[in-house]
Amino acid sequence: MNGVCWLLVLGIPLLLVQRRLHQEIQLLFYVITRRGEVALALFSLLFFPGVLLHELSHYVAARLLGVHTGRLSLVPRPMKDGRLRLGYVETGQTDLVRDSLIGVAPLLSGGTVVAYAGLVGLGLSDLPVHLATPVQHLWREGMERIYCQPDFWLWFYLTFTVSSTMLPSSTDRRAWLPLGLVLLSLLGAVILAGAGPWLAAHFSQPLDRAIRIIALVFGISLALHVILLVPIWLARWLLSKMRGFRLV
Structure with missing residues (x-):
């Protein structure tokens, strides 16, 4: 499966699960x-580290x-x-390229933090091996090693809050469509000029690796969001029943 497929397979569920978890x-x-x-204040406080990184980016x-x-x-x-x-940052009018780079900055900085915190801080680099282990006690020991990582809960919280706030907003993406159309037009012109094979030979693999890195970040984020969604939903449902709330 190439990088684009992984990006779609992990990115679309992340958007859906993240929205539901925030609700x-x-x-x-x-x-x-x-x-x-x-x-509202508690929700904002919970995600403050991620929001701070987003806006500072x-x-x-x-x-x-x-x-x-x-x-x-x-x-x-x-x-x-x-x-x-x-949160927000006011920026002046600029060209499409710089506007797009400013918009994507939180994804780059947040993705770097999530990758480091997830793979190094939480030790999730070994997670696929543990999940693929058919022997139950080896699987359990592997998961316990992840849980026993130093400062596990701090890394877990940091990874969750940053991954929940790193995605660009609609305002951040305002220049992406026109810039994308310009780049597609240039790409089409280059291909028509006969340089398509050269581009594929020199840029397809680096581009695929870059997309796979983004997909990896999305995968880490998706895993944490799924882990948290069930207990938070259950806690909300039980408290709603106990207090007589009917939330639609």
């Missing part, structure tokens, strides 16, 4: 506190690219469309 966490906080503003990228920056806010605010904005 369940917000509902859980609301059921516990019975106050919307307190639930925008800010640093803009400064490095020579784009004017304005206000940086980490105060959560509900949007008119019902979404929750956990």
Whole structure:
């Protein structure tokens, strides 16, 4: 399976599971506190490290690219469309390339943190081997070694919060479509000029490796989100029943 397939197989479920998990966490906080503003504050506090990295990535990228920056806010605010904005950075008008690079910066920085925290901090590099082990006690011992990693819960929390906030927002992606159309047009012109085989020979493998790295980051993030979704959903459901809440 090539990198693009892995990216789709892991990326699409990640988007769906992440959205549902965020909803369940917000509902859980609301059921516990019975106050919307307190639930919002707790949700924002939970993801603060990831939001901080996300917005700082925008800010640093803009400064490095020579784009004017304005206000940086980490105060959560509900949007008119019902979404929750956990933070933002004001940047000046610029060209498509720099706008796209500023938009993708959180994915690059967050992906680096998730890859390091997941593979090194949590020791997940050996997870496929443990899962493929047919002997039950060896599988259990392998999972226990992961759990016994130094500062396991700190790395788990950091990996989760960063992976939950590293994906670019719709505003971050605003320049991607026009830039993508320009690049596709240039690629088409190059292929028509007869340079297609040369491009495939020199760029297909590096591009596939880069996409596989992104897919790996998505896979780590998906695994953590799936692990957390069931207990958080169950806790929210039980508390809702106990307190007589009917959440739709």
